[in-house]
Amino acid sequence: MNAPTPLVEMRNMSISFGGVKAVDDVSIDLYPGEVVGLLGHNGAGKSTLIKMLSGAYPPDSGEIFINGEKAAIADPHDAKEYNIETIYQTLALADNLDAAANLFLGREIRTPLGFLDDSAMEAATREVMHRLNPNFKKFHAPVKALSGGQRQSVAIARAIHFNAKILIMDEPTAALGVQETAQVAELVQQLKSEGIGIFLISHDLHDVFDLSDRLTVLKNGKLVGTVATQDVTHDDVLGMIILGKMPGDSADAA
Amino acid sequence: MDGLKKILADMEVDTRLLGMIGALLVIWIGFDLFTDGRFITPRNLFNLSVQTASVAVMACGMVLIIVTRHIDLSVGSVLGVVAMVMGVVQSDLLPEILGYEHPATWIVSLLIGIGVGAAIGCLQGVTVGFLGVPAFIVTLGGYLVWRGAAWWVTQGRTVAPLDSTFQLMGGGIDGTIGATWSWVFAAIAILAILGGTAYGRARRKSFDFPVKPLWAEIVTAGILSALVIAYVATMNAYPIPARAALRIAEEQGLPVPEGGLDIAHGVPIPILIVAAVAIAMTILATRTRFGRYVFAMGGNPEAASLAGINVKRMTAAIFVVMGILCAISAAIASARLQSAANDLGTLDELRVIAAAVIGGCSLAGGVGTIYGALLGALVMQSLQSGMALIGIDTSLQSIIIGIVLVLAVWIDHLYRRRHGAH
Ligand SMILES: Nc1ncnc2c1ncn2[C@@H]1O[C@H](COP(=O)(O)OP(=O)(O)O)[C@@H](O)[C@H]1O
Ligand SMILES: [Mg+2]
Numbered sequence: 001m002n003a004p005t006p007l008v009e010m011r012n013m014s015i016s017f018g019g020v021k022a023v024d025d026v027s028i029d030l031y032p033g034e035v036v037g038l039l040g041h042n043g044a045g046k047s048t049l050i051k052m053l054s055g056a057y058p059p060d061s062g063e064i065f066i067n068g069e070k071a072a073i074a075d076p077h078d079a080k081e082y083n084i085e086t087i088y089q090t091l092a093l094a095d096n097l098d099a100a101a102n103l104f105l106g107r108e109i110r111t112p113l114g115f116l117d118d119s120a121m122e123a124a125t126r127e128v129m130h131r132l133n134p135n136f137k138k139f140h141a142p143v144k145a146l147s148g149g150q151r152q153s154v155a156i157a158r159a160i161h162f163n164a165k166i167l168i169m170d171e172p173t174a175a176l177g178v179q180e181t182a183q184v185a186e187l188v189q190q191l192k193s194e195g196i197g198i199f200l201i202s203h204d205l206h207d208v209f210d211l212s213d214r215l216t217v218l219k220n221g222k223l224v225g226t227v228a229t230q231d232v233t234h235d236d237v238l239g240m241i242i243l244g245k246m247p248g249d250s251a252d253a254a
Numbered sequence: 255m256d257g258l259k260k261i262l263a264d265m266e267v268d269t270r271l272l273g274m275i276g277a278l279l280v281i282w283i284g285f286d287l288f289t290d291g292r293f294i295t296p297r298n299l300f301n302l303s304v305q306t307a308s309v310a311v312m313a314c315g316m317v318l319i320i321v322t323r324h325i326d327l328s329v330g331s332v333l334g335v336v337a338m339v340m341g342v343v344q345s346d347l348l349p350e351i352l353g354y355e356h357p358a359t360w361i362v363s364l365l366i367g368i369g370v371g372a373a374i375g376c377l378q379g380v381t382v383g384f385l386g387v388p389a390f391i392v393t394l395g396g397y398l399v400w401r402g403a404a405w406w407v408t409q410g411r412t413v414a415p416l417d418s419t420f421q422l423m424g425g426g427i428d429g430t431i432g433a434t435w436s437w438v439f440a441a442i443a444i445l446a447i448l449g450g451t452a453y454g455r456a457r458r459k460s461f462d463f464p465v466k467p468l469w470a471e472i473v474t475a476g477i478l479s480a481l482v483i484a485y486v487a488t489m490n491a492y493p494i495p496a497r498a499a500l501r502i503a504e505e506q507g508l509p510v511p512e513g514g515l516d517i518a519h520g521v522p523i524p525i526l527i528v529a530a531v532a533i534a535m536t537i538l539a540t541r542t543r544f545g546r547y548v549f550a551m552g553g554n555p556e557a558a559s560l561a562g563i564n565v566k567r568m569t570a571a572i573f574v575v576m577g578i579l580c581a582i583s584a585a586i587a588s589a590r591l592q593s594a595a596n597d598l599g600t601l602d603e604l605r606v607i608a609a610a611v612i613g614g615c616s617l618a619g620g621v622g623t624i625y626g627a628l629l630g631a632l633v634m635q636s637l638q639s640g641m642a643l644i645g646i647d648t649s650l651q652s653i654i655i656g657i658v659l660v661l662a663v664w665i666d667h668l669y670r671r672r673h674g675a676h
Contacts, residue, residue, distance in 0.1 A: 056559075075562060076560050077562035090556070090557075092560045094557050094620070096552065096553035097549060105563075108543050110543070116542060116543065119458065
């Protein structure tokens with residue numbers, strides 16, 4: 001048993017909302033420097049599953065291990081203590097605040113007297129935004145005045161500025177054009193090479209197939225299975241998503 | 255026109271603020287014409303500022319409440335019950351313990367009042383934040399409960415007289431700081447304006463951030479300083495009545511010159527209280543984590559809680575702040591009337607909400623400023639005082655104020671739509 005310890009292991013996670021089992025006994029794991037694609041139709045339970053990891057929803061049952069140790073994640077604050085950063089599908093930006101205020105929301109830099117150090121936060125924001133989106137200039141505009149791509153880069157900047165070790169990207173390219181999508185793909189490669197583990201979520205196979213090392217498929221809140229990307233074809237994965245069948249299952253049945 | 259736009263953009267002036275100042279000027283000049291020059295006089299402006307003080311203090315708190323998508327209908331009733339409690343403490347309880355007119359009476363009464371206000375705010379805030387009852391319902395209940403409670407404090411008896419030091423908070427003849435101290439106040443205010451401008455500019459430069467053109471900073475700071483000087487000069491141009499002046503001269507052993515005394519009122523103490531509250535609340539709203547979280551909650555409550563902000567505790571805390579400000583307003587209002595009656599603050603909730611909304615708070619949440627709410631309070635009180643000065647019936651006054659409120663919000667709505675905000 002010399003297998004490396006997984007960075008994240010979620011075991012037998014379940015949660016229901018008013019009788020609906022949104023996630024039902026799902027287990028997944030993630031290793032350092034690995035990209036795991038999380039696939040499934042809209043409503044399959046992908047966002048809900050990772051919200052239990054990011055502390056947004058307390059699970060009804062199940063256990064989370066970080067670096068092999070049982071982790072207590074009761075709220076978003078706890079998750080951040082474990083260097084888990086999340087880019088939510090909704091982006092979770094306060095539309096009335098500017099980029100820096102959003103980037104540091106909940107983790108503001110303060111002066112020795114305890115007041116907000118807006119200049120220091122703006123400086124840090126300029127730096128990280130310069131890396132992600134060099135053309136970005138609207139540092140003083142509320143984020144509702146930004147384009148979809150710019151808003152997305154603010155949300156991404158927030159996740160990478162705080163040195164994530166575990167990064168969750170929930171449909172990160174949903175609002176983006178072709179060029180911006182390519183930029184995100186490049187970023188994923190770069191973060192992966194830095195040893196960060198990434199959960200990459202999408203309802204569209206094509207977004208994640210080329211970027212992922214493994215693919216986990218959910219259907220109706222249940223785990224269909226996890227496969228190594230190199231072992232499967234697009235059609236195999238489509239079968240998992242649509243029919244909920246593991247590759248080979250249908251051949252057996254025939 | 256484009257040139258003007260460029261100038262305003264360089265100065266980073268909020269055009270909405272300019273609109274409000276314009277509206278205020280129109281109201282003032284209009285009433286002045288209608289009353290043959292009786293509106294823009296030191297005497298009337300003195301009274302106007304004193305009358306605005308109590309609503310202005312509460313409006314600062316209402317900004318936080320409305321920004322977080324809540325409402326507080328109970329502020330007038332809370333003011334009423336806290337005023338009664340402070341009245342009983344200073345007139346019935348403390349004289350038995352400390353003696354009549356003890357120098358500590360005013361502060362002990364005020365602190366007890368602030369404690370009661372904070373406790374009421376906490377109760378309502380916990381009900382909204384932790385129990386999840388909508389603020390509209392909680393504070394509608396509070397509106398009835400605290401008005402009833404105000405009656406129970408003395409079974410309806412009006413408490414008078416109040417402690418003479420406590421009464422200074424109301425800004426009567428003695429409740430002003432006189433000409434000399436008023437100029438000291440002006441000097442401090444101007445130094446703060448200049449210092450703040452210079453510090454902010456130096457700080458942005460040290461980070462190599464873009465800064466406003468120097469002339470724009472000078473013009474903005476200059477206008478603010480000129481306003482301070484104009485206000486203080488006006489208050490100093492309002493002499494106190496001859497008989498009161500004689501009494502003061504006697505008390506202080508001043509010689510009485512032949513042509514009679516000319517002692518100025520100067521800045522009223524309630525305005526100093528408003529200034530202190532406004533500065534503290536502006537710092538709270540814009541320079542602290544607490545304020546940042548208030549605006550984040552208003553802009554996107556889900557994003558706020560995903561960022562790890564404890565939205566429930568914040569909600570409770572915001573109502574505590576509102577309760578404390580109600581207590582300060584209760585002190586100003588009862589001190590001004592020199593008595594505490596159980597109907598004190600009736601209809602104030604509507605004035606306070608109107609001030610905040612006219613001042614730019616959006617009921618959709620996330621938007622609002624302290625200075626806007628102060629201007630809103632001044633606009634409301636100017637309308638009311640002006641109409642009273644002309645001699646318009648109270649029934650017609652409320653009709654006009656009601657229409658103005660709706661019009662103001664409608665114009666604001668159009669403005670925001672044109673500027674792409676919601
Ligand atoms: N906060 C919630 N309250 C009630 N139902 C929810 C909530 N969040 C998710 N659900 C339900 O859980 C299921 C899974 O949703 P979600 O995780 O968003 O799916 P996905 O991200 O895969 O599209 C859906 O049926 C959705 O309606
Ligand atoms: Mg989703």
